[in-house]
Amino acid sequence: MTMPVINTHPHSNLTLEHFIELSPLAIARLDAESTVIEANAAFHHLTRDVFKTSAQPIRLIEILEKDEKGALTNQLEQAAAQSAAAPISLSLNLEGHGPVMVSCYATCMRPAANQAPVLILHLIDQTEQKNLEMRFAHSQKMQAVGQLAGGVAHDFNNLLTAMIGFCDLLLMRHPAGDPSFADIMQVKQNANRAANLVRQLLAFSRRQTLQPKTLDVTDLLSELSNLIRRLIGENITLNMTHGRDLGMVKADQGQLEQVIINLAVNARDAMPEGGTLTIRTNNISIHKPGIPSKNMIAPAEDDYMLPGDYILVEVEDTGTGIPTDIITNIFEPFFSTKEVGSGTGLGLSTVYGIIKQTGGHIFVTTHLGKGTIFSLYFRQHQAAQAPVEEAAEDARATDLTGGETILLVEDETPVRIFAARALRNKGYDVLEADCGENAIEVFQQHSGQVDVIISDVVMPGMNGPKMIAALEKQFPDKMADMQIIFISGYAENAFVDSFGPDREFNFLPKPFTLKQLAAKVKEVINSKGQSDSAG
Ligand SMILES: Nc1ncnc2c1ncn2[C@@H]1O[C@H](COP(=O)(O)OP(=O)(O)OP(=O)(O)O)[C@@H](O)[C@H]1O
Numbered sequence: 032m033t034m035p036v037i038n039t040h041p042h043s044n045l046t047l048e049h050f051i052e053l054s055p056l057a058i059a060r061l062d063a064e065s066t067v068i069e070a071n072a073a074f075h076h077l078t079r080d081v082f083k084t085s086a087q088p089i090r091l092i093e094i095l096e097k098d099e100k101g102a103l104t105n106q107l108e109q110a111a112a113q114s115a116a117a118p119i120s121l122s123l124n125l126e127g128h129g130p131v132m133v134s135c136y137a138t139c140m141r142p143a144a145n146q147a148p149v150l151i152l153h154l155i156d157q158t159e160q161k162n163l164e165m166r167f168a169h170s171q172k173m174q175a176v177g178q179l180a181g182g183v184a185h186d187f188n189n190l191l192t193a194m195i196g197f198c199d200l201l202l203m204r205h206p207a208g209d210p211s212f213a214d215i216m217q218v219k220q221n222a223n224r225a226a227n228l229v230r231q232l233l234a235f236s237r238r239q240t241l242q243p244k245t246l247d248v249t250d251l252l253s254e255l256s257n258l259i260r261r262l263i264g265e266n267i268t269l270n271m272t273h274g275r276d277l278g279m280v281k282a283d284q285g286q287l288e289q290v291i292i293n294l295a296v297n298a299r300d301a302m303p304e305g306g307t308l309t310i311r312t313n314n315i316s317i318h319k320p321g322i323p324s325k326n327m328i329a330p331a332e333d334d335y336m337l338p339g340d341y342i343l344v345e346v347e348d349t350g351t352g353i354p355t356d357i358i359t360n361i362f363e364p365f366f367s368t369k370e371v372g373s374g375t376g377l378g379l380s381t382v383y384g385i386i387k388q389t390g391g392h393i394f395v396t397t398h399l400g401k402g403t404i405f406s407l408y409f410r411q412h413q414a415a416q417a418p419v420e421e422a423a424e425d426a427r428a429t430d431l432t433g434g435e436t437i438l439l440v441e442d443e444t445p446v447r448i449f450a451a452r453a454l455r456n457k458g459y460d461v462l463e464a465d466c467g468e469n470a471i472e473v474f475q476q477h478s479g480q481v482d483v484i485i486s487d488v489v490m491p492g493m494n495g496p497k498m499i500a501a502l503e504k505q506f507p508d509k510m511a512d513m514q515i516i517f518i519s520g521y522a523e524n525a526f527v528d529s530f531g532p533d534r535e536f537n538f539l540p541k542p543f544t545l546k547q548l549a550a551k552v553k554e555v556i557n558s559k560g561q562s563d564s565a566g
């Protein structure tokens with residue numbers, strides 16, 4: 032039987048000092064004035080060797096912010112008096128580096144009663160942790176603002192639809208030349224401005240109803256170039272370079288234009304002395320997931336790209352550049368460095384919302400005093416067949432009158448009253464319902480007559496899509512070729528929930544004008560006529 036061997040030899044030359052030197056914790060010995068007397072490798076590494084390389088002894092408080100110096104002095108005094116003190120958070124200012132955030136633990140040893148106390152400091156690096164916390168708080172803030180914006184926008188769009196709508200009705204009685212005409216136009220124009228603001232908020236919160244189409248970016252940019260040139264003024268040169276055989280993207284045209292315009296306006300503002308605005312497109316294949324170039328900054332931590340074929344649109348200026356300390360803020364709503372009145376700070380947050388909702392990516396590269404590049408990446412879209420939608424649009428008639436029967440379902444009374452009156456003015460028969468349940472009853476009573484259903488999406492009780500689904504179940508024959516137009520202030524999951532992702536609907540975003548409403552109804556009725564005669 033063998034006995035375990037216990038080695039009782041003391042371990043040669045290894046002392047506790049070696050362990051301290053090798054510790055991953057930063058450890059230092061200080062005197063009562065916080066002068067660093069000796070320290071381990073981790074401490075020197077954390078403090079970027081300032082205490083090692085300096086000829087004179089340096090005190091730790093010298094590398095602290097003013098308001099933190101007192102905290103350290105207090106901690107050291109407390110440790111000297113009670114042998115240990117509660118940990119504190121400090122941020123170290125080291126030349127040529129960003130702030131280093133640490134937790135600082137102080138303890139005190141007294142070698143002998145008549146000897147000076149020895150203060151020992153342990154520092155734990157918290158920089159990464161603190162940065163994460165900050166980013167988390169930032170993304171929470173973005174989310175909260177987005178949610179709030181979506182909620183407010185929904186109500187606002189109803190109010191604005193009624194305001195703009197009743198202005199339109201008034202304008203029919205007070206046309207140009209009437210003494211009241213100018214005043215009504217003022218009201219309408221201001222309501223339209225409010226509607227624009229709401230649209231931006233919705234874009235940011237990604238609640239906007241996009242109407243994506245297969246788009247040729249080259250055409251889109253060429254068409255925009257005149258407008259951009261006018262926006263940037265004469266002392267800025269516009270330089271547009273189109274990539275060869277550029278692929279197609281699937282996006283909402285109006286939204287994509289808005290993105291380019293916002294970026295162009297920002298570029299202009301960054302070049303008050305003039306300069307060059309370059310808009311460049313290219314096909315590009317991404318092979319590695321992540322951020323395409325290490326100079327690029329993403330708006331949010333989770334923004335990275337998957338490998339695939341993309342279309343890259345770069346908007347580059349030769350302006351002021353963006354300082355590093357604000358770069359993480361620029362995509363926040365209401366963040367603006369411009370004078371009060373000249374910028375609301377919604378430009379980039381709108382851009383970001385649209386890009387994200389389109390499934391694209393945006394990154395920024397900037398050099399102070401040299402300029403900034405915003406790089407937009409969109410998935411290349413294979414156009415399956417020639418776009419059919421355009422044909423239907425061309426058929427839009429200028430005659431907006433009609434005699435069909437329309438079931439109008441809308442819970443907001445002012446919106447419903449306006450829409451009903453607008454449609455009756457154009458000759459239509461309008462049946463009104465103020466909720467989904469009521470709509471089913473009305474449909475039952477007049478089932479043979481209804482040609483078109485116009486319905487709000489969000490309503491208390493049964494929502495619009497659910498109401499349509501119920502009608503389809505109850506009256507499959509009558510609903511088979513029913514024309515349906517949804518009107519809504521913002522994008523809803525309600526469609527997908529009720530019908531799955533593939534079914535397409537006619538959609539009219541709120542707020543709408545009398546003319547837009549009448550045109551949409553006409554378009555839908557005409558398209559029915561076409562498909563009937565085709566079929
Ligand atoms: N091309 C750029 N060059 C330099 N700074 C920029 C550039 N683009 C944006 N910024 C900075 O980002 C901030 C936010 O931009 P954003 O477009 O969101 O708001 P804004 O232009 O100030 O106001 P708004 O677009 O609502 O009129 C700007 O105030 C500016 O400081």
Ligand SMILES: [Mg+2]
Nearest residue numbers: 293297378379
């Ligand atoms: Mg802007």
